[in-house]
Amino acid sequence: MPNPPAGPGVAPPFAAPPVEGRPTRLWLGLGVGALALVLCCGGGGAAVIGFVVTGVQAIDEQGRAASTDYYQALVERDYGAAYDQLCAQARRQESRREFERRAADEPQVTSFRVGEVDQNTLTVPVDVTFSGGDRDRQQVDLEQNQQTGELEVCGVG
Secondary structure: OOOOOOOOOOOOOOOOOOOHHHHHHHHHHHHHHHHHHHHHHHHOOOOHHHHHHHHHHHHHHHHHHHHHHHHHHHHHOOOHHHHEOOOOHHHOOOOOHHHHHHHHHHOOHHHHHEEOOOOOEEEEEEEEOOOOEEEEEEEEEEEEEEOOOOOOEEEEO
């Protein structure tokens, strides 16, 4: 026959789990978990936004630098340096000697002002002043070099 169950006043063989404060701990734990989730997702979103903004600024900076280098070479009549700023497609269409001859025969650029890069079309407006005082607004077409990743002048219209 089995032993009868212990009567009142007998200590249980394990400690009873606490009941008080249990909902508070549950909500505190859920709150900390939610905060961690927001920080991770929010931080990831902020990082993506940061990368996009940085990429846009880098394209603008590279496009303006390529255009500035091209026009500065024209101002200095260093047509070889201007030719070096051209993309591979433009160099295939016109040899260095042809480019230098054409650039020397055209009105000489005396000053210029480079505008903002259009991110959608990869074009840059450039206000140009020629010898004799004539002015023109030209549009520089840019293309990304597949080997270096840098933007290059691929046409001027």
